Amino acid sequence: MKDLHGFIEIMGGLREGNPSAAASGFDVAFLAWLCAPENLNRDQILHLCLFSVFEKDIKKLSIIADSPQNTDICNIDTPETNFVRFIRQEKDARAYPEASLYIDRHSNEIFGILKDIHNLKRSGWLTHRVSHPESVAEHSCSLALSALLLTPQNMNRGKTVTMALLHDIQEIRTGDFTPDDNISPEEKGHLEQNAIRKIAGDLNKPEMLELFTEYEKCATPESRFVKDLDRLDAVLLAACYDRHRRAPQPLLPEFLAYAEKKYLGGYGCETVKDIYCRLKNETNNHPCANRE
Numbered sequence: 001m002k003d004l005h006g007f008i009e010i011m012g013g014l015r016e017g018n019p020s021a022a023a024s025g026f027d028v029a030f031l032a033w034l035c036a037p038e039n040l041n042r043d044q045i046l047h048l049c050l051f052s053v054f055e056k057d058i059k060k061l062s063i064i065a066d067s068p069q070n071t072d073i074c075n076i077d078t079p080e081t082n083f084v085r086f087i088r089q090e091k092d093a094r095a096y097p098e099a100s101l102y103i104d105r106h107s108n109e110i111f112g113i114l115k116d117i118h119n120l121k122r123s124g125w126l127t128h129r130v131s132h133p134e135s136v137a138e139h140s141c142s143l144a145l146s147a148l149l150l151t152p153q154n155m156n157r158g159k160t161v162t163m164a165l166l167h168d169i170q171e172i173r174t175g176d177f178t179p180d181d182n183i184s185p186e187e188k189g190h191l192e193q194n195a196i197r198k199i200a201g202d203l204n205k206p207e208m209l210e211l212f213t214e215y216e217k218c219a220t221p222e223s224r225f226v227k228d229l230d231r232l233d234a235v236l237l238a239a240c241y242d243r244h245r246r247a248p249q250p251l252l253p254e255f256l257a258y259a260e261k262k263y264l265g266g267y268g269c270e271t272v273k274d275i276y277c278r279l280k281n282e283t284n285n286h287p288c289a290n291r292e
Contacts, residue, residue, distance in 0.1 A: 012240030026141035043158030
């Protein structure tokens with residue numbers, strides 16, 4: 001990554017504001033994924049949603065991350081781009097009757113989920129008394145954007161982006177557990193499986209349960225990569241919060257040490273490990289660098 005600190009600042013900034021870009025991005029991407037017509041490419045739709053919401057920053061992030069992307073794809077008329085415009089309420093709803101019907105039938109469930117996931121603040125930041133911490137929705141959307149930018153070519157990028165977007169949806173029922181919570185991995189897994197099964201059933205989307213199960217088992221390249229990105233996202237945001245003095249104490253050393261212990265790696269992707277090494281070296285060489 002050419003400019004790690006630039007990446008940290010941009011990704012952190014996407015979670016600022018009310019509503020933030022990341023909050024808006026989650027709404028668009030989640031709704032589009034739920035009701036995308038079967039004859040369209042759902043992966044492409046999800047990518048287009050992220051590009052359309054983050055169009056001001058996507059070019060900068062792509063250059064920083066050494067991930068050249070076609071930043072003009074939202075300006076090309078395809079069935080997928082037209083559907084994203086419909087989701088963003090820029091096209092007549094009558095053009096997509098099945099999607100409109102799905103939204104009408106599941107409106108209580110959909111908008112209940114959106115309300116809850118925006119109101120749910122990430123527990124780790126609350127515990128550390130971070131001012132104005134990110135929500136689970138903002139984290140999930142930011143993670144999906146990171147997956148879009150950083151997924152190696154030897155992996156299924158469509159799967160990593162979708163998995164990242166949906167990986168914490170069960171927390172609207174279970175809450176956001178942290179390593180300090182007095183709960184066993186078995187109990188946590190049982191509660192989360194029950195929660196995602198209920199949500200997937202209510203929305204008639206069994207693939208949500210399938211993706212979550214794959215993510216938790218970490219048995220595929222995509223699931224291991226998204227799990228590593230999930231922990232990396234917290235590390236990068238800790239660095240951003242430290243830089244802007246958002247907590248009473250430094251956050252980066254603790255979050256970095258935990259993430260390094262849990263790093264899964266493998267499958268030819270060194271991006272996460274490289275970022276950890278760079279942040280660790282900076283922290284060791286400049287003890288106050290994260291509170292400049």
